Structure formats: structure tokens, C-alpha cells
Amino acid sequence: MDQIELVRDFNRYYTQRLGVLNDHYLGQGRPLSEARLLFEIGGAGAGLRDLRTRMGLDSGYLSRLLRSLSDQGLVSVDPHPGDGRSRIATLTRAGRRELDDLNSRSRDSIAALLEPLTEAQRSKLVGAQEQIRRLLRLAAVTLSPVADDDPSVRGCLTSYGKELALRFPEGYDPATLIAPGTLGTGTVLLAREEGVPVGCGLWQLLSPGVSSGVASGVSSGVASGAASGVAEIRHLWVAADARGYGLGRRLLSALEQDALSHGIGVVRLGTHPSLGEAIALYRAAGYREIPSYDSSPYNQLAFEKALVL
Amino acid sequence: MDQIELVRDFNRYYTQRLGVLNDHYLGQGRPLSEARLLFEIGGAGAGLRDLRTRMGLDSGYLSRLLRSLSDQGLVSVDPHPGDGRSRIATLTRAGRRELDDLNSRSRDSIAALLEPLTEAQRSKLVGAQEQIRRLLRLAAVTLSPVADDDPSVRGCLTSYGKELALRFPEGYDPATLIAPGTLGTGTVLLAREEGVPVGCGLWQLLSPGVSSGVASGVSSGVASGAASGVAEIRHLWVAADARGYGLGRRLLSALEQDALSHGIGVVRLGTHPSLGEAIALYRAAGYREIPSYDSSPYNQLAFEKALVL
DNA sequence: CCTTTTCTCTGACTAGAGTCAGAGATTGTG
DNA sequence: CACAATCTCTGACTCTAGTCAGAGAAAAGG
Numbered sequence: 194m195d196q197i198e199l200v201r202d203f204n205r206y207y208t209q210r211l212g213v214l215n216d217h218y219l220g221q222g223r224p225l226s227e228a229r230l231l232f233e234i235g236g237a238g239a240g241l242r243d244l245r246t247r248m249g250l251d252s253g254y255l256s257r258l259l260r261s262l263s264d265q266g267l268v269s270v271d272p273h274p275g276d277g278r279s280r281i282a283t284l285t286r287a288g289r290r291e292l293d294d295l296n297s298r299s300r301d302s303i304a305a306l307l308e309p310l311t312e313a314q315r316s317k318l319v320g321a322q323e324q325i326r327r328l329l330r331l332a333a334v335t336l337s338p339v340a341d342d343d344p345s346v347r348g349c350l351t352s353y354g355k356e357l358a359l360r361f362p363e364g365y366d367p368a369t370l371i372a373p374g375t376l377g378t379g380t381v382l383l384a385r386e387e388g389v390p391v392g393c394g395l396w397q398l399l400s401p402g403v404s405s406g407v408a409s410g411v412s413s414g415v416a417s418g419a420a421s422g423v424a425e426i427r428h429l430w431v432a433a434d435a436r437g438y439g440l441g442r443r444l445l446s447a448l449e450q451d452a453l454s455h456g457i458g459v460v461r462l463g464t465h466p467s468l469g470e471a472i473a474l475y476r477a478a479g480y481r482e483i484p485s486y487d488s489s490p491y492n493q494l495a496f497e498k499a500l501v502l
Numbered sequence: 503m504d505q506i507e508l509v510r511d512f513n514r515y516y517t518q519r520l521g522v523l524n525d526h527y528l529g530q531g532r533p534l535s536e537a538r539l540l541f542e543i544g545g546a547g548a549g550l551r552d553l554r555t556r557m558g559l560d561s562g563y564l565s566r567l568l569r570s571l572s573d574q575g576l577v578s579v580d581p582h583p584g585d586g587r588s589r590i591a592t593l594t595r596a597g598r599r600e601l602d603d604l605n606s607r608s609r610d611s612i613a614a615l616l617e618p619l620t621e622a623q624r625s626k627l628v629g630a631q632e633q634i635r636r637l638l639r640l641a642a643v644t645l646s647p648v649a650d651d652d653p654s655v656r657g658c659l660t661s662y663g664k665e666l667a668l669r670f671p672e673g674y675d676p677a678t679l680i681a682p683g684t685l686g687t688g689t690v691l692l693a694r695e696e697g698v699p700v701g702c703g704l705w706q707l708l709s710p711g712v713s714s715g716v717a718s719g720v721s722s723g724v725a726s727g728a729a730s731g732v733a734e735i736r737h738l739w740v741a742a743d744a745r746g747y748g749l750g751r752r753l754l755s756a757l758e759q760d761a762l763s764h765g766i767g768v769v770r771l772g773t774h775p776s777l778g779e780a781i782a783l784y785r786a787a788g789y790r791e792i793p794s795y796d797s798s799p800y801n802q803l804a805f806e807k808a809l810v811l
Numbered sequence: 812c813c814t815t816t817t818c819t820c821t822g823a824c825t826a827g828a829g830t831c832a833g834a835g836a837t838t839g840t841g
Numbered sequence: 842c843a844c845a846a847t848c849t850c851t852g853a854c855t856c857t858a859g860t861c862a863g864a865g866a867a868a869a870g871g
Contacts, residue, residue, distance in 0.1 A: 196628050197612045203631040204520055204612075210638055211513055224857060242818070254859060256820050278818040278867045303506045303513075309641045314748065318637045319505050321630040322512040328627045329519055332618045439623065533827060550849070563829055565850050587837045587848040 214306065218298040223291075230258050231284070231292050234268065238283030241270075267291055331438040334391060336447050339383045341395070342373035346383050349393040353430040360467050361491065369489060371395070371428060379424065380451045384444055386435065394429035394444045396452045396460060398422060424452050425487075426462040429471070441474050453500040460500060463492025523615065527607040532600075539567050540593070540601050543577065547592030550579070576600050640747040643700060645756050648692045650704070651682035655692050658702040662739040669776050670800065678798060680704070680737060688733065689760045693753055695744065703738035703753045705761045705769060707731060733761050734796075735771040738780070750783050762809045769809060772801025 194202070219228055233244055245255050259282055262268040267288035273279040284292060307315050339346055350370050357365035379397035383390060400423045426448055431440050452460055463485065464471050472494065480496035487495065503511070528537050542553055554564050568591055571577040576597035582588040593601060616624050648655055659679050666674035688706035692699060709732045735757055740749045761769055772794065773780050781803065789805035796804065 196616065196624055197609050199628050200612050200616070200631065201608060203628075203635060204523075206635055206638075207516065208520060210642075211517060214513070226858065251858095251860060252819065253821075253861080258858095260820090276818085276868070280819070299510060300506050303509050306638075306641055307505065307509070309643070309752065310637060314637055314640070315505055318634060319508050319512075321633040321637075322509065324630045325627060325634070326512055326515055328619060328623055328630075329515075329615075331623070332615055333519075334618070443618065535828065551847090560828095560830060561849065562831080562851075567828095569850090585838075585848085589849070 214302050218295070218302045221294075221298070223295075226258060227262060228295055230255075230262065231267065231288065231295065234282050234284055234288075235292070236284065236289065238281055240273065240279055240281050242279055244282065262288070327438045330386065330435070331440055331443065334384050334386045334435070334438075334440055334443070336382050336384050336444065338380050338451070341371060341376040341381050343381070343383065345385075345390040346381055346393050347373065349383070349390050349430055349432075350428060352432065353393075353428060356430075356433075357465075357491070361465060362467065363490075365491065369491065371397075378455070380448070380455070382444060382447055382451070384431070384435075384440060390432070391435040392431040392440055392444055394426065394448050396424045396426050396448045396457070398457075399425050399461065421458045422456050423459045423461065424457040426452075426460050429462075436470075441471070442478065445474065445478055449498070449500055453502065458500055459497060461486060461495060461497045463487045463489060463495045465491050466493055523611050527604070527611040530603075530607070532604075535567055536571060537604055539564075539571065540576065540597065540604065543591050543593055543597075544601070545593065545598065547590055549582065550589050550591060553591065571597070636747045639695065639744070640749055640752065643693050643695045643744070643747075643749055643752070645691050645693050645753065647689050647760070650680060650685040650690050652690070652692065654694075654699040655690055655702050656682065658692070658699050658739055658741075659737060661741065662702075662737060665739075665742075666774075666800070670774060671776065672799075674800065678800065680706075687764070689757070689764070691753060691756055691760070693740070693744075693749060699741070700744040701740040701749055701753055703735065703757050705733045705735050705757045705766070707766075708734050708770065730768075731764070731766045732768045732770065733766040735761075735769050738771075745779075750780070751787065754783065754787055758807070758809055762811065767809055768806060770795060770804060770806045772796040772798060772804045774800050775802055 219225060229248065230244070233239060233248055239247075241252075241255060241259070244250070245252055248255075250258075259268060259270055263270055267285060268282050269285055270280050270282050273281055307318070310318065351367070354365060354367040354370055358367075376395065376397055378401075379395055381395040382393060384392035426445070429441065429444060429448075431444070449460060461483070462475065462480070464475070466472075475496045478498070480498045483495050483497045485492060485495045528534060538557065539553070542548060542557055548556075550561075550564060550568070553559070554561055557564075559567075568577060568579055572579055574596075576594060577591050578594055579589050579591050582590050616627075619627065660676070663674060663676040663679055667676075685704065685706055687710075688704055690704040691702065693701035735754070738750065738753060738757075740753070758769060770792070771784065771789070773784070775781075784805045787807070789807045792804050792806045794801060794804045
């Protein structure tokens with residue numbers, strides 16, 4: 194059985210198991226959609242518009258669901274204090290009790306599932322689930338080239354700057370960030386998970402190669418013989434809550450691939466001694482330390498890697 | 503977040519991911535129930551009664567689903583040659599093509615999911631899924647005490663005997679198996695997965711202890727002070743397709759617990775040098791080798807363990 | 812102030828997934 | 842052979858989970 198077949202098989206098995214579990218704890222007379230809605234409203238309440246986008250519901254449908262829940266005395270829907278058009282749903286006391294019930298039934302059915310396992314087996318299970326989730330999250334991230342003034346990228350770079358300001362003992366001047374429109378020859382990659390930006394990185398030409406195709410764009414690089422341009426990789430950043438999934442590695446190698454296809458033979462990058470994980474990443478990815486080549490005061494360390502097909 | 507919450511969280515994430523996947527490959531105009539039915543009928547065809555029990559469908563509903571599929575030319579439903587009441591569904595040529603399409607769409611969507619991962623990450627994913635499946639299968643097994651003439655147990659013991667006959671160089675005489683009705687003081691445990699027998703084991707009193715409660719049944723043991731009877735564990739067996747999940751370990755410790763609660767302080771067991779996994783299991787479970795105590799020619803090795811609460 | 816946009820609600824409708832109560836044909840059994 | 846049991850099918854319903862097209866109120870923009 195190949196990998197794909199193994200994954201399909203696991204999916205079949207797992208959904209079946211989960212189906213049994215869910216039927217058990219949700220099958221208490223309440224329709225699934227109402228239960229989900231109770232979950233989403235949660236203890237703090239939520240605006241209808243917010244609920245609609247989060248759950249992907251039709252506005253008419255949500256309205257009816259809420260009506261049903263409020264007829265049952267579980268939810269109250271009140272006008273937004275600041276905006277008379279929008280409304281806010283909150284759980285009533287009974288609704289909160291119902292939600293607690295749902296949660297505890299869910300917990301109970303999971304506990305019953307885990308009961309026959311030893312402590313060691315349970316933590317193995319949890320560990321394996323965690324690993325799967327990391328890998329699936331990583332797989333769900335898409336990388337796409339964007340302009341250097343793309344608002345999402347500027348947002349990432351702002352976060353990047355703020356983080357460096359906190360981590361560098363000497364602080365960080367945001368003016369060091371690439372200014373919009375100044376990329377020149379190069380590519381900015383933006384990483385998105387379900388549309389939400391979770392990382393970025395860019396490469397930028399330092400000195401053109403001898404082959405003629407370098408500056409003429411996407412289609413030229415691969416065909417133009419030995420790649421010989423030199424580029425710099427900059428602003429490689431992964432959002433804090435998306436770290437540990439191998440996304441930095443993926444961004445880095447995507448940048449390398451892209452640079453290579455544009456006739457770049459060597460990439461360099463500068464970094465700071467206080468960025469330990471980044472340095473470890475570069476070393477693991479085959480970068481070798483070189484004398485610092487950059488005038489930026491933050492780039493106290495420099496690395497280089499020769500790109501090969 | 504505790505283990506239960508982590509498992510719930512994973513379940514939520516995974517079902518959501520799978521939902522997206524399934525929508526993608528099944529959402530080709532065909533209702534889910536029809537697609538499932540095509541899967542279940544499969545290349546070989548299936549009897550309606552069989553389909554109903556396997557899929558848990560109402561007979562009227564199944565009838566209508568099949569009608570719809572046969573109207574679409576995907577399935578033909580023909581009378582059973584031997585029994586005029588029952589009927590058999592088989593895929594037509596077009597139905598087989600449709601099923602192949604479904605399968606390849608499913609494969610494609612899994613392949614697209616895996617595409618961003620490196621080979622190492624993919625095999626990690628598959629490995630973690632395999633581990634989860636093992637643990638869930640183990641957790642799904644229920645152990646229950648049964649009589650020594652229970653048909654399921656006799657079936658297990660027959661398989662056990664056949665296996666030993668193959669593995670022992672000297673063969674194995676099935677007459678060595680415990681005869682129905684001869685257990686005496688002791689317990690037979692049967693392991694079932696979804697109702698299907700997957701293993702068994704028993705303990706049997708060798709010599710009673712000094713405390714008075716030993717022979718008087720379930721309620722006596724725990725309260726009767728220090729456990730001091732001696733029992734033998736026999737016929738511990740796990741079906742071939744349920745091995746590697748830790749089920750042997752679970753059966754063994756359930757037998758120990760049960761024996762302890764009946765006033766047994768020491769358990770012994772005999773085994774054969776060619777049963778390497780079993781010997782490793784006993785050692786790992788805290789058994790120490792002792793001189794062979796048994797007249798059975800197969801029990802060339804013997805182990806013992808003192809039971810403690 | 813008028814128009815456009817935003818937000819929610821109502822009414823009308825649909826498809827999917829079942830359930831339930833027989834009817835009809837066939838087979839097994841005393 | 843009569844009667845019970847088995848198997849499938851039909852008709853009549855139900856519930857869930859939506860979709861779609863407006864209507865009406867409030868807010869934002871020029």
C-alpha cells in the first residue's frame with residue numbers, strides 16, 4: 194500500500210471512529226448545527242456577522258437557527274450598542290448550562306475512549322496527534338509571490354521589525370526594512386494559511402551573473418545555462434503561532450528555488466547572533482558562514498550557499 | 503490543556519480538514535450516500551441484506567438508493583440464484599468507471615494535500631497515523647470474562663492450537679488445551695474488537711491460599727487480607743491481525759488484576775522457547791524465570807510473578 | 812439630504828438522508 | 842399444506858441543512 198492509500202485508509206478509519214464518538218455525545222436530541230452554534234457563541238457571546246463568517250453560514254439560515262435557540266431560551270439576541278444594524282448573540286444561563294453539558298459529554302466520551310490505555314500509551318497518542326497536526330498545518334500553508342508593497346507583506350514586515358526590536362539587545366530600527374517599491378530584481382514570497390499571512394521572505398539581486406538571461410524575468414533563468422548571479426535572502430520571518438512546523442525551512446527552500454530559476458547561483462544572507470533558531474536553520478539547510486559582507490549593523494553574521502539544480 | 507482537551511482539539515481540527523477534502527472529491531454532483539453505496543458494492547458486488555447490515559441502512563432507503571443508481575445505469579440488481587427472496591447488486595461497466603473516478607479523485611486530493619511536504623515529512627505523517635490507529639484499535643478492544651465453553655473462546659483456542667502446531671518443532675497436540683467445563687476456580691477473559699473475538703487468556707487456581715475467601719467467588723477476594731493463593735496463567739493468545747497493539751500486555755495485566763481480586767498472590771505460567779515474543783512480554787511485565795513446574799511437555803520454560811495491589 | 816451600503820430578518824423552496832408501516836413474493840417449518 | 846419468517850419494495854412522512862430573493866432598518870458617504 195502506498196502512502197496515499199495509507200492516508201486514505203487512516204482517514205476512513207478515523208472518521209468512522211469519530212462518527213461513533215460524535216453521535217454519542219451530540220445525539221441528545223439537538224441538531225448538529227444548533228450545537229455548533231452554541232459552541233461558537235461561547236461564553237463571551239458573538240456578533241452575528243462574526244458568527245456568519247466564522248461558520249460560513251447563510252444569513253437567513255443563521256437567523257433561523259438563532260430564533261430556534263432563543264425560542265428554547267438558550268440564547269438572547271440583542272442590538273449592538275454602537276451600531277443599530279448589527280446584533281449580538283449571547284448565551285443565557287440555560288444556554289451556558291447546555292453548553293457545559295455538551296462539553297462534558299464530549300469530554301466523557303473521549304475519556305471513555307482513552308480509559309483502556311495506559312498513561313504511556315495515552316501520551317503517545319497525544320504526541321502522534323500533535324505531530325499530524327503540525328504536518329497538516331504545514332501542508333496547508335501556501336506560498337505565493339507578491340509585490341514588495343503588498344499590504345499583507347508590509348504587515349508581516351512590521352511584525353518582523355517589532356520582534357527584532359525586542360530580541361536585539363541594541364534594538365532595531367524599522368527603517369532598515371526594505372522600502373516599498375525598492376525590491377529591484379528579486380521575489381517576495383508570502384506564506385498564507387487559510388488566507389491568513391503567517392510568514393514571508395524575499396530574495397534580491399546583489400550582483401548580476403554573466404549569463405544574459407538574468408534580468409529578463411521568469412522564463413529566462415532556467416534556460417540560460419549555468420546560474421551565476423548573486424542574491425541576498427532577507428526578511429525571512431514566520432509568525433510566532435506558526436513556528437515549529439518547518440515553515441521557515443519551506444520558505445527558505447522556495448526562495449532558493451525561485452532565485453535559481455532566475456539565474457541566481459549563489460545566495461547570501463546576513464543575520465544576528467541572537468537569532469539562534471534562524472542560524473540553526475541556515476546551517477541545517479546547507480549554508481556556510483562567510484565574512485560579513487553587509488554594511489547593516491544588524492548583520493553581524495553572514496552565510497552563503499551555492500544553489501544547484 | 504489536559505490530554506482529553508488535546509484529543510478533542512485534534513478531532514475538531516482533523517474533521518474540519520477531512521471535511522474540506524471530502525467535499526472536494528465527493529462534491530461532484532453525487533450524493534454522499536450514493537457514493538458510499540458504490541464503494542460498498544465494490545468490484546465484486548454484494549447482497550442487499552449484506553449491504554444493509556454493513557452500512558446500517560433502512561431497507562426502504564437502500565432500495566430507493568439502488569433504484570436511483572440503477573436508473574443512472576451504474577448498478578444492476580439481480581435476483582439471488584439460490585434464494586428468490588434476496589437480490590444482489592453489482593456494478594455495471596459504467597458503475598465501475600464511476601467508482602474508479604471517485605477513487606482517483608480521492609487519491610488526487612490526498613496527493614495534493616501531501617504535495618507541499620518533503621518525503622521525510624510524509625513518512626512521519628504516515629507513521630504517526632499508523633501509531634494512532636494502533637492505539638485506537640487497542641482502546642476499542644473490550645475484555646470480558648466468559649465461561650470456558652463459550653463458543654468464541656473455543657474458537658480462539660482452536661486457532662491457538664493450530665498456531666502452536668505450526669510453530670513448535672515437535673508439533674502440538676490439541677488435547678493439551680483446557681477441556682470445556684474443567685476450569686475450576688479461575689477466569690477466562692475474551693478480547694473482542696467490535697464484537698469480533700481477537701484474543702483470550704485464562705487463569706486457573708493451582709493451590710489455594712491460607713485466607714478463607716479464595717474459593718468463595720468474586721466478592722470475597724479483595725477483603726480477605728493478604729493474597730496468597732497460587733494460580734497459573736494459560737492460553738494467552740492474540741489473533742494474528744491484532745498483534746503489535748499491546749493487546750497481549752493488556753490481557754495479561756487484566757488477568758493478573760482479576761486473579762489478585764480473587765485472593766491470588768502469585769501467578770505462574772509455562773511457555774515454549776520458540777515463543778520469543780511471549781517470553782519478551784513476560785519479562786517486560788515483571789515475570790522472573792523459575793524452574794519448570796509443569797508436567798506438560800510444551801512448558802519447557804516457566805515464569806512467576808508476585809502480585810501486588 | 813439623498814443615495815448607497817451594510818446588516819438582519821422573512822418567506823419560499825430544495826436536496827439529502829432517513830424512518831415507518833405495510834404489501835407482495837418467496838422460503839422454511841411443524 | 843397452512844403458517845410463520847424472511848427479504849425486498851412502495852408510499853407517505855419527517856428532519857436537517859441549506860439556498861435564494863427580497864424587505865426593512867440603520868449607518869456611511871458625497
